[in-house]
Amino acid sequence: MEFNVLIGGEAGQGMFSVELELTEILSRLGYRFFATKNYMSRIRGGHNFHMVRVADRPVHALSGRPWDMVIAMDSGEAERRHRPSLGESGVFIGADRVGQIEAEAKGSFQDVTATSTILVGLILAFIGANPAAVREAATDETVRSALAKGRDFAARWELAARMPIAPNKVDHCKLDGNQALALGALLGGCQFVAGYPMTPATSILHYFATVAAEIPVHFEQAEDEIAALNMALGASYAGLRSMVATSGGGFALMTEAVSLAGMTETPIVIIDAQRPGPATGLPTRTEQGDLNFVLHAGHGEFPRVIFAPGSIEEAIALARRAFDVADRWQVPVFILTDQYLADSVQIMEGRVPTKMLRRDYPVFEAGYRRYEITDDGVSPLTYPGLSEARVEVDSDEHTEDGKITEDLDLRVRMVEKRLRKLEGLHRETVMPSRFGDQKAKTILISWGSNRLIVNEAVEALQDEGIAVASVHFGQVWPLTPKMARGLSRKRLICIENNATGQFAQLLRRELGLKVAQRILKYNGECFTVAELVEQVKKIIS
Amino acid sequence: MLKQDIAWCPGCGDFPIRSTLEKVLNELPIPGQDIVLTSGIGQAAKMPHYLPYSYFNGLHGRSLPLAVGVKLARPDLTVIAVSGDGCQYGEGGNHFIHTIRRRLDITILACDNKVYALTKGQSSPTTDQEMKNALDPAGNLNLPFNPLAVAILVGAPFVARTFAGNPQHMESVLREAILFKGTSVVDILQPCVSFNKVNTYPWYRERVYTLEEPLKERLKAIRTAQEWGDRIPIGIFWRDEQFVCREGKDTFRKPVTEDAVARLLNTKCIMMR
Numbered sequence A: 001m002e003f004n005v006l007i008g009g010e011a012g013q014g015m016f017s018v019e020l021e022l023t024e025i026l027s028r029l030g031y032r033f034f035a036t037k038n039y040m041s042r043i044r045g046g047h048n049f050h051m052v053r054v055a056d057r058p059v060h061a062l063s064g065r066p067w068d069m070v071i072a073m074d075s076g077e078a079e080r081r082h083r084p085s086l087g088e089s090g091v092f093i094g095a096d097r098v099g100q101i102e103a104e105a106k107g108s109f110q111d112v113t114a115t116s117t118i119l120v121g122l123i124l125a126f127i128g129a130n131p132a133a134v135r136e137a138a139t140d141e142t143v144r145s146a147l148a149k150g151r152d153f154a155a156r157w158e159l160a161a162r163m164p165i166a167p168n169k170v171d172h173c174k175l176d177g178n179q180a181l182a183l184g185a186l187l188g189g190c191q192f193v194a195g196y197p198m199t200p201a202t203s204i205l206h207y208f209a210t211v212a213a214e215i216p217v218h219f220e221q222a223e224d225e226i227a228a229l230n231m232a233l234g235a236s237y238a239g240l241r242s243m244v245a246t247s248g249g250g251f252a253l254m255t256e257a258v259s260l261a262g263m264t265e266t267p268i269v270i271i272d273a274q275r276p277g278p279a280t281g282l283p284t285r286t287e288q289g290d291l292n293f294v295l296h297a298g299h300g301e302f303p304r305v306i307f308a309p310g311s312i313e314e315a316i317a318l319a320r321r322a323f324d325v326a327d328r329w330q331v332p333v334f335i336l337t338d339q340y341l342a343d344s345v346q347i348m349e350g351r352v353p354t355k356m357l358r359r360d361y362p363v364f365e366a367g368y369r370r371y372e373i374t375d376d377g378v379s380p381l382t383y384p385g386l387s388e389a390r391v392e393v394d395s396d397e398h399t400e401d402g403k404i405t406e407d408l409d410l411r412v413r414m415v416e417k418r419l420r421k422l423e424g425l426h427r428e429t430v431m432p433s434r435f436g437d438q439k440a441k442t443i444l445i446s447w448g449s450n451r452l453i454v455n456e457a458v459e460a461l462q463d464e465g466i467a468v469a470s471v472h473f474g475q476v477w478p479l480t481p482k483m484a485r486g487l488s489r490k491r492l493i494c495i496e497n498n499a500t501g502q503f504a505q506l507l508r509r510e511l512g513l514k515v516a517q518r519i520l521k522y523n524g525e526c527f528t529v530a531e532l533v534e535q536v537k538k539i540i541s
Numbered sequence B: 001m002l003k004q005d006i007a008w009c010p011g012c013g014d015f016p017i018r019s020t021l022e023k024v025l026n027e028l029p030i031p032g033q034d035i036v037l038t039s040g041i042g043q044a045a046k047m048p049h050y051l052p053y054s055y056f057n058g059l060h061g062r063s064l065p066l067a068v069g070v071k072l073a074r075p076d077l078t079v080i081a082v083s084g085d086g087c088q089y090g091e092g093g094n095h096f097i098h099t100i101r102r103r104l105d106i107t108i109l110a111c112d113n114k115v116y117a118l119t120k121g122q123s124s125p126t127t128d129q130e131m132k133n134a135l136d137p138a139g140n141l142n143l144p145f146n147p148l149a150v151a152i153l154v155g156a157p158f159v160a161r162t163f164a165g166n167p168q169h170m171e172s173v174l175r176e177a178i179l180f181k182g183t184s185v186v187d188i189l190q191p192c193v194s195f196n197k198v199n200t201y202p203w204y205r206e207r208v209y210t211l212e213e214p215l216k217e218r219l220k221a222i223r224t225a226q227e228w229g230d231r232i233p234i235g236i237f238w239r240d241e242q243f244v245c246r247e248g249k250d251t252f253r254k255p256v257t258e259d260a261v262a263r264l265l266n267t268k269c270i271m272m273r
Helices: A015-029 A077-085 A095-109 A114-126 A131-137 A141-156 A177-187 A202-211 A225-238 A248-264 A291-296 A312-329 A339-343 A408-427 A448-463 A502-511 A529-540 B014-027 B044-050 B063-073 B085-091 B093-101 B147-154 B167-179 B201-207 B218-225 B258-264
Strands: A002-011 A032-038 A045-055 A067-072 A086-093 A172-176 A190-195 A218-221 A241-246 A268-274 A305-307 A332-338 A345-349 A392-394 A433-435 A442-447 A468-473 A475-477 A491-496 A517-520 B035-039 B054-057 B078-084 B106-112 B158-163 B184-189 B208-210 B232-239
Touching: A002 A015, A002 A077, A002 A114, A015 A032, A015 A045, A015 A114, A015 A131, A015 A172, A015 A345, A032 A339, A045 A077, A067 A077, A067 A095, A067 A114, A077 A086, A086 A114, A095 A114, A095 A141, A114 A141, A131 A141, A172 A177, A177 A190, A177 A202, A177 A268, A177 A312, A177 A332, A177 A339, A177 B258, A190 A202, A190 A225, A190 B063, A202 A218, A218 B063, A225 A241, A225 A248, A225 A268, A225 B054, A225 B063, A225 B093, A241 A248, A241 A312, A248 A268, A248 A291, A248 A332, A248 A392, A268 A312, A268 A339, A291 A305, A291 A332, A291 A475, A291 A502, A305 A312, A312 A332, A312 A345, A312 A408, A332 A339, A332 A448, A339 A448, A392 B044, A433 A448, A442 A448, A442 A502, A442 A529, A448 A468, A448 A491, A448 A529, A491 A502, A491 A529, A517 A529, B014 B044, B014 B106, B014 B167, B035 B044, B035 B063, B044 B054, B044 B078, B044 B106, B063 B078, B063 B085, B063 B093, B063 B106, B078 B085, B085 B093, B085 B106, B085 B147, B093 B106, B093 B147, B106 B167, B147 B158, B147 B184, B147 B218, B147 B232, B158 B167, B158 B218, B167 B184, B167 B232, B201 B208, B218 B232
Parallel strands: A002 A067, A067 A086, A190 A218, A190 A241, A241 A268, A268 A332, A305 A332, A392 B054, A442 A468, A442 A491, A491 A517, B035 B054, B035 B078, B078 B106, B106 B184, B158 B184, B208 B232
Antiparallel strands: A002 A045, A032 A045, A032 A345, A172 A345, A305 A475, A433 A468, B158 B232
């Protein structure tokens, strides 16, 4: 059993409040749900909509099925756009009913913003939430009273318990993709973040700005993204695990400093929350168009690692791991996320890991050489001010003690030292995660945020008797032969949110894997399960 | 002096700046291991290579954000950004303005030879109008950038100019700048013997005069900073004793605890994207 609701209207009409309040109380009541949003780059007007899916089993994607309820907060646009996708027995709550609720909000609470809470009460009644539990979950008396008004409206309009869904009482936590990355970064020991606001990465910065009041981390808003990454490299050099977060356009400004990190071997973690480009593109929509860009960003040759988490759990785990990898190998580590994952609120079942990673602060004597040539390419790393050991770091080609040099034999040894780290990085790649019956001839390949949409499509196809399985790459660079085990004899369908199939090309180039078909979407919206099922069936038949 | 192959031309103004800086840093009441130099790219930006301190020699124009990062991460360190006029005022012009606004205890030094020397003599932001060079064959059309007036206007609490041809003056100004608690900006007039045939040692010697003490009012300081030509003032133009310096956070070797992270798990879903 599941319930799919869409709340649409003009920016500023309170749809986001409905989503925030609904997901908050659903989480407290122990419901399993998935919520995401589709919004314009404006503060007022236009058309935005928020989608929430509540189910009696874990859900981590938009179903793409007809809506069970559409709530139109505006006077026509939401109805025009979304009523056609309302299910046969679906409920439409339009201007007339929203008007009555608004009148109630103004009358009973002298506050039109209580409308969103009343709507939440109505939705909770629709899915048969226990009134006593709802009362208990309410944060204060006004909210309690508004939620009860919502239940009254549901009763009056004969909507109560129309689609009863049972909550699940296991320990769980509600997180959006950016919160998960920020939490993972904290667990990885991140203590310094610099950034310049850019959708859809801003909430990562906001998270750090917020928690900095309570814990020993620092957030600095930079004058531009060039400064942001240079500040983070300065902080990393001085001894803090550091990070920047931006989107493609901001990352474009950072690229010279990516190269600086490569040359100076300064550990750094860089999050690119992708949105559709080129240039300003669609600022608030989703895309996976920056893979090639991030892979090749920065002049010159140096090793790097790129993670692309596909779930909340993986976002936490890979963000945490990124700091460890960056530190141990002294390379830039990238995390590719996107607006879809950033803006989707999901339930993580079980306990959130809180085990912290720590770094060492080794002390050396005078004569310490920051760029000592070693077998694995990793030189001893320490920080200024701990002893007489000087930490000398240079963007020019340099000697082992960090002095500018044009000794070309040394140049060759330094290039080889830096690139030797790749051997170690190859040994510790994060293996792709596999889902479904791997004996199936057809494998759906994905990377980054599409993972759980694809997995649900695999389940749906299996239910229809179609044998498919999926393989998801949470690490997209470096790619090693063992990651491709068993894939060369399969029919591969690569699913990506971009127009050119960048990952399919990379699989061909790096692993010799030939992708038979590609399912690409680049209108700025995420895939839905139903849409993927449809497209895969079309390809297979 | 370290055994090092120095890349500067014989007679370069960077030599006296280097030896004065070494003397000042050596005599500071601060252990040498707590000093970090940052620099960008250019002839002056090679300075840290020739001094016995920790350094991060980064990219062109980026000495200041590096310095900000180091200082924010490690308030215990004394941070000095040293680069040329092209680096600090041209490629790094935006950082120059905004680093001052951050109110951190950082010293910003610009070895100002009024020319791009490492790339062989093109106009820099401080090149005088009508000066001819390969990329400005008809003479520089741009107005020269006034780093001192801008720094005072933006809010730097310590703004000075000194002259590479006057080591004694340089020594006292650099010492005061580094010891000043707050962002200090020092523009150092530095003759380029290879590419600037106008602003030479004799040219400066005929013109520079020493300010006895900082100006009492900000606007007067800005006005004095605009003096250029037959008479060129050197000294401390502006020194704001009321300035409140921003203190960095004590984070180094103070990791976040697991308990703190557990408490933060309920941090609200944030509306801003």
